[in-house]
Amino acid sequence: MVRVENLKKFFPVKRTIGEVLxxxxxxxxxxxDNISFTISKGETFGLVGESGSGKTTTGRLILxxxxxxxxxxxxxxxxxxxxxxxxxRKFRKNMQIIFQxxxxxxxxxMKVGEAIKHGLEIHNIGKNTQERKLLVMKMxxxxxxxxxxxxxxxxxxxxxxxxxxxxxxxxxxxxxxxxIVADEAIAMLDVSVRSQLLQLLIDLKTExxxxxxxxxxxxxxxxxxxxxxxxxxxxxxxxxxxxxEIYKDxxxxxxxxxxxxxxxxxxxxxxxxxMPEGEVPNPINPPPGCKFxxxxxxxxxxxxxxxxVLKEIExxxxxxxxxxxxx
Ligand code: SF4
Numbered sequence: 001m002v003r004v005e006n007l008k009k010f011f012p013v014k015r016t017i018g019e020v021l022x023x024x025x026x027x028x029x030x031x032x033d034n035i036s037f038t039i040s041k042g043e044t045f046g047l048v049g050e051s052g053s054g055k056t057t058t059g060r061l062i063l064x065x066x067x068x069x070x071x072x073x074x075x076x077x078x079x080x081x082x083x084x085x086x087x088x089r090k091f092r093k094n095m096q097i098i099f100q101x102x103x104x105x106x107x108x109x110m111k112v113g114e115a116i117k118h119g120l121e122i123h124n125i126g127k128n129t130q131e132r133k134l135l136v137m138k139m140x141x142x143x144x145x146x147x148x149x150x151x152x153x154x155x156x157x158x159x160x161x162x163x164x165x166x167x168x169x170x171x172x173x174x175x176x177x178x179x180i181v182a183d184e185a186i187a188m189l190d191v192s193v194r195s196q197l198l199q200l201l202i203d204l205k206t207e208x209x210x211x212x213x214x215x216x217x218x219x220x221x222x223x224x225x226x227x228x229x230x231x232x233x234x235x236x237x238x239x240x241x242x243x244x245e246i247y248k249d250x251x252x253x254x255x256x257x258x259x260x261x262x263x264x265x266x267x268x269x270x271x272x273x274x275m276p277e278g279e280v281p282n283p284i285n286p287p288p289g290c291k292f293x294x295x296x297x298x299x300x301x302x303x304x305x306x307x308x309v310l311k312e313i314e315x316x317x318x319x320x321x322x323x324x325x326x327x
Pocket of ligand 1: 252253254290291292293296297298299300303308319320321322
């Protein structure tokens with residue numbers, strides 16, 4: 001359903017002293033640096049990694065909320081990156097996003113029922129106001145905001161964080177999209193609400209025949225919803241594969257470290273934490289070769305010189321010389 005090919009997004013870095021812009025060679029943050037992957041119809045593909053790894057930028061590039069520096073995104077074989085503004089406006093109905101912060105995603109001056117109805121008006125769905133209102137009421141009920149008339153006329157600040165996120169989900173789903181980007185969709189909610197919202201997304205996926213890109217820094221959450229995952233580090237994808245296989249036997253040293261950091265609910269099972277010391281390198285000036293080499297306990301000479309590319313290893317894709325030389 002979605003095909004991402006050699007996608008890049010480089011943000012120019014402005015260098016100033018006070019308000020004065022310096023005339024120095026332009027530098028860039030390589031937020032997304034030549035990544036490719038596919039998402040099949042009906043699949044939930046998780047994009048995981050620490051903050052600053054490029055996950056959110058990737059999600060926004062796929063929906064073309066921001067323009068790529070290079071590369072292509074295909075949705076059902078239509079090149080999204082080549083659509084005109086008018087074509088894109090109509091096309092957006094197919095691809096919706098659920099943002100991390102529902103308060104920022106909603107207009108504080110608009111009643112939530114009206115905010116959901118607005119999408120129907122833009123895309124000309126429903127015969128008249130009455131029919132649109134009825135559709136909104138049904139959708140409010142479906143996201144468990146019941147009775148719907150109690151919620152339709154409220155403003156976002158009158159609702160809890162969980163209720164606001166249900167409104168954002170309702171606003172996305174009412175357009176009957178085929179594909180949803182859930183960008184840290186439950187990260188800002190209380191722990192008690194997170195599992196309810198996760199279950200709601202899982203149920204809605206089946207009911208509305210959806211395909212998901214599930215972006216998260218929390219690998220533990222992907223266990224419940226993702227079929228496959230892609231692990232990102234400093235703008236690169238370092239491992240892609242079936243979630244269960246990666247979780248059971250991670251290959252890339254960064255994936256191993258991420259999985260070792262997932263809390264173990266059973267106190268008797270002790271896990272050795274493998275996350276290396278040190279900060280993620282500065283993305284303006286990333287290290288040469290494998291970007292993980294300054295933190296990697298297995299780094300070899302070649303790792304510091306030449307960047308590894310994704311190669312198929314044991315049914316998944318891994319960008320690491322450890323496997324390319326030995327297996
Ligand atoms: Fe470590 Fe080298 Fe593999 Fe990079 S390529 S993860 S530095 S072993």
